[in-house]
Amino acid sequence: MTQELTLSDLVDSKLYSLPQFDESARIPRIIHQTFMTKSLPADLQENVDNIRRMNPGWKHLLHDDDDIKKFISENYGPVVLSYFERINPRYGAARADLFRYLLLYKHGGVYLDIKSACTRPLDEVLTPEDRYLLAHWRNKPGEIHAEFGTSKEVSHIAGGEYQQWHVIAAPGHPFLKAVIETVLQNIDKYRPWLHGTGGIGVLRLTGPLAYTLAIHPLLPTAPHRVVDNETLMGLQYSIYKKASTRARAVYKTNYSLLTESIVQLKAVDKLPAYLYSFAKKSKHLLFGR
Numbered sequence: 001m002t003q004e005l006t007l008s009d010l011v012d013s014k015l016y017s018l019p020q021f022d023e024s025a026r027i028p029r030i031i032h033q034t035f036m037t038k039s040l041p042a043d044l045q046e047n048v049d050n051i052r053r054m055n056p057g058w059k060h061l062l063h064d065d066d067d068i069k070k071f072i073s074e075n076y077g078p079v080v081l082s083y084f085e086r087i088n089p090r091y092g093a094a095r096a097d098l099f100r101y102l103l104l105y106k107h108g109g110v111y112l113d114i115k116s117a118c119t120r121p122l123d124e125v126l127t128p129e130d131r132y133l134l135a136h137w138r139n140k141p142g143e144i145h146a147e148f149g150t151s152k153e154v155s156h157i158a159g160g161e162y163q164q165w166h167v168i169a170a171p172g173h174p175f176l177k178a179v180i181e182t183v184l185q186n187i188d189k190y191r192p193w194l195h196g197t198g199g200i201g202v203l204r205l206t207g208p209l210a211y212t213l214a215i216h217p218l219l220p221t222a223p224h225r226v227v228d229n230e231t232l233m234g235l236q237y238s239i240y241k242k243a244s245t246r247a248r249a250v251y252k253t254n255y256s257l258l259t260e261s262i263v264q265l266k267a268v269d270k271l272p273a274y275l276y277s278f279a280k281k282s283k284h285l286l287f288g289r
Contacts, residue, residue, distance in 0.1 A: 018180060019076065021106055023172035027130055029058045030109030031122070034096050037064050044114055047239050054118050058110075068099050075106050083184050086264045087206070091255050094262055097206035100167055101179045108171035112235070116165050120234035126168075132175055132224040133168040134215070135233060136160060145237070151200075153209050154216075159228075161212040166235055174222045175215045182214035190263045193276040199256030205263070 031051060040048060040062075052060050063071070072081045080102070087094045100111045110122060126133075136159035137148040149161035169176060186205050189195075195204050203209045219226075227233055259280040261273045 018080070018177060019106075021172040023174070024108060024170040025131070026128070027126060027168060027170050028107070028109050029055075029122075030107065031055060031058050031060045032063065032100070032103055032107075032109055032111045033061070033114050034063045034068065034099060035114050036092070038062060040114070043239065047115070047117055051112070051118050054120070055122050058122065063099070063103070068095070071106075072099070072102060076102060080184070083187050086187055088260065088262050088264065090258060090260070091202060091262050093255050094202045094206040097164070097202070097211075098180075098183055100164075101176050101183065101211075104167050104169045104171075105173070105176035105180060106171060108169050108173070111167040113165040113238075115238045115240060117236040117239050118234055119231075119236050122234065125234045129223075130168075130225055131170045132173050132222070133166075133233060134162045134224060134226045135166070135230050135235075136226075136228060137163060138229045138231075149208060149212075151203070151209060153204070154212050157212065157216055161208045162215060163230060163237075164208045164211040165237060166230065166233070168233075175218060175224065178218055179211050179214040182210055186210055187263055190261075191265075191269060192261045192273045197260060197262060197277065197280065198258050201262050202255060 033048065033051075035044070048060070048062065052058075069081065069084070072084055084095060084098055087098065089095070096113075104111055112118075137145040139145050139148045139150055139160060149159075149163070151161070154161045167176075183206050186195075190205055192201070195201055230237060259277040261277070265273055
């Protein structure tokens with residue numbers, strides 16, 4: 001008699017695959033943004049209104065937490081949804097990272113973080129030939145984002161990591177399939193004491209480090225355009241001047257300071273994860289870092 005596989009069996013044995021969405025030859029005129037609810041704080045709502053006014057020929061979609069889970073379930077099924085739900089809800093940034101990759105792989109368009117802005121119409125930026133846009137930080141000494149995206153993991157890449165607070169892509173682009181597969185593998189392999197918690201842990205697990213390391217080897221194989229920085233795309237990283245203000249406005253907690261595991265772990269890993277979190281939290285209290 002054939003034994004029926006459970007969801008846990010599928011995850012553990014990797015007896016699943018991502019859907020293969022047809023690769024499109026154009027970037028659709030859709031702007032995607034996400035927030036916990038459809039009710040935005042006044043400053044974020046004003047930013048969204050400005051984006052809409054600046055891009056009247058574009059459709060704008062705001063996805064909240066309920067929309068996100070429904071989208072993943074309907075388009076990727078229970079296994080990928082289980083990966084999403086294994087991400088600690090206190091790390092909303094990591095959940096938003098995975099969602100944007102899944103969303104753009106299926107639908108394409110322009111994803112912008114909720115605190116990011118347009119400084120000119122997107123129709124002035126995109127060309128009919130564009131299939132994927134990448135940009136680096138202005139991270140040279142003296143520049144506005146000095147030392148951003150310069151982690152040792154990406155030291156072999158000129159300019160460092162690619163920004164992923166914006167993702168601009170045609171549906172089905174192979175870069176995004178590679179990023180999704182990388183993030184799912186990272187979730188399986190994640191251990192707090194090896195990969196970190198807080199901000200650096202998110203960068204490695206789902207964020208721009210994972211994004212960059214998945215995409216960079218594929219640059220010769222798929223259509224794309226690299227620009228020096230976001231200003232050349234008419235984009236602004238944040239409407240806020242201070243990172244602390246940005247974190248409070250966008251997330252329920254300042255995830256960059258969290259010491260707990262980013263991923264829900266199996267029982268065997270919970271004790272060492274707790275000890276790691278306790279030690280790191282004690283260091284924060286004693287030394288303020």
